[in-house]
Amino acid sequence: MITVRAPATSANLGSGFDTFGAALARPADVVAVSKAETTSIEVTGVGAQYIPEDPEKNTVGAVVEALDAPAHIHIDKGVRPASGLGSSAASAAAAAVGLNELYDRGYTREELVPIAAEGEAVVSGVAHADNVAPAIVGGFTVTTPTATHGVETDIPVVACLPDVAVSTRDARRVVPETASMDQVVETVGNAATLTIGMCRSDPDLVGSGMCDSVVTPERARLITGYEDVREAAFAAGATGVTVSGAGPAILAACEMDDRRHVAAAMVDAFAGAGVESRAYQTRIGPGATIV
Ligand SMILES: Nc1ncnc2c1ncn2[C@@H]1O[C@H](COP(=O)(O)OP(=O)(O)OP(=O)(O)O)[C@@H](O)[C@H]1O
Ligand SMILES: N[C@@H](CCO)C(=O)O
Known part of the structure; x- marks a missing residue:
């Protein structure tokens, strides 16, 4: 089993719509993944009652598909859904990092960003990556359709x-x-x-x-x-x-x-x-x- 903590994030930051993002030191989701024949999802924590456990509807389900990595996934929500704090992205980012490790897929953190962004398409209709990028890479991030660049910062x-x-x-x-x-x-x-x-x-x-x-x-x-x-x-x-x-x-x-x-x-x-x-x-x- 692999357990990953992925932080809340703030996207846009005013002038960087769909481009800028920042990882926040807290709150965070904690996601545990273990190999399984078929994927199942269990959600606990803040706002869990509003989050679907159906892999077709949960952001982590899209990540499982993209990595071809079936698993039992336990999501302990620290980031409330529909918050503006990247709740859906925190789970997707944690799952991407965890499943990449569990199945030894070998993707870099930057390569995991578009994979985790597939989860955002499930909930908002658009695979915007400005939340999953900082949730995976950390710090302040600039995401374009082709790349993510990040810097550490202390704000x-x-x-x-x-x-x-x-x-x-x-x-x-x-x-x-x-x-x-x-x-x-x-x-x-x-x-x-x-x-x-x-x-x-x-x-x-x-x-x-x-x-x-x-x-x-x-x-x-x-x-x-x-x-x-x-x-x-x-x-x-x-x-x-x-x-x-x-x-x-x-x-x-x-x-x-x-x-x-x-x-x-x-x-x-x-x-x-x-x-x-x-x-x-x-x-x-x-x-x-x-x-
Ligand atoms: N793992 C998940 N965690 C949180 N929400 C999820 C998850 N999977 C699916 N959802 C659904 O996504 C929606 C919340 O995502 P939404 O993008 O609206 O909010 P957010 O991620 O908090 O906001 P923002 O992207 O503005 O920071 C809810 O309808 C929720 O049921
Ligand atoms: N850039 C996205 C982020 C959502 O958190 C938007 O503002 O719609």
């Missing part, structure tokens, strides 16, 4: 998760089909600023590059209290705030000394909007690890 973040669900499939329906040239220029500038910030482990630069005027405003409308939470996080010292993945989680970057205040401010602001939430005080961390 404190708060991921505040309201007690409501937003499915990625639904949140992709509000993504605009076009952007103006002004928006393209602005986005390139912000994405480049964020990337330099990640390379320098500089929360100010990362935060200022987290802005996006194309996708984020549309997604923000799906999250009750978004503007209040954003303002409260900035007032408490956040350097940047945006929708995490497809939402409803909201991600804030900050200096380590401000992390606690930012977390409290975000939870209080959600409460003011009538929404319960929990804040993960975390940081950008490593990818999947065999435990």
Whole structure:
């Protein structure tokens, strides 16, 4: 049996829609795989009741198919589904790393990214790899249709998760089909600023590059209290705030000394909007690890 811990992730980071991703030090899924004649899946943990155990419908089933690696798979969920924290990707990433090891398939971490992304197609209709990439490789990642590049970085973040669900499939329906040239220029500038910030482990630069005027405003409308939470996080010292993945989680970057205040401010602001939430005080961390 092989057991793998794969982290929650935050995709987009504002200016990097379907491209940027970051691994969060916590929460995480823990997935155990053992060889079997036919594949079976058992799910326990946070939100397990909402996750199908049918291999055709669970993200890990697509990974089993892609690796031709039938197994009994136990998924212990630490990342709540429909969170914007890469819940479906965490399981797929852990399964890809575990089954690659179990069956000695010999793929590199980068080669496992498109394999794990097949699982995302099962739940959202698109094999977007911006969550599975950091969940497998760790740190900050840039994923294009042909490659994944990652860097280690040290950025404190708060991921505040309201007690409501937003499915990625639904949140992709509000993504605009076009952007103006002004928006393209602005986005390139912000994405480049964020990337330099990640390379320098500089929360100010990362935060200022987290802005996006194309996708984020549309997604923000799906999250009750978004503007209040954003303002409260900035007032408490956040350097940047945006929708995490497809939402409803909201991600804030900050200096380590401000992390606690930012977390409290975000939870209080959600409460003011009538929404319960929990804040993960975390940081950008490593990818999947065999435990
Ligand atoms: N192993 C799995 N873990 C979590 N969700 C799964 C899994 N397999 C299938 N699902 C389904 O995927 C959906 C959740 O995925 P979705 O992409 O909407 O959320 P997320 O992964 O938390 O968000 P995001 O991709 O925005 O970070 C739920 O409908 C859930 O039942
Ligand atoms: N890039 C994807 C990530 C989902 O977590 C989206 O925003 O739809």
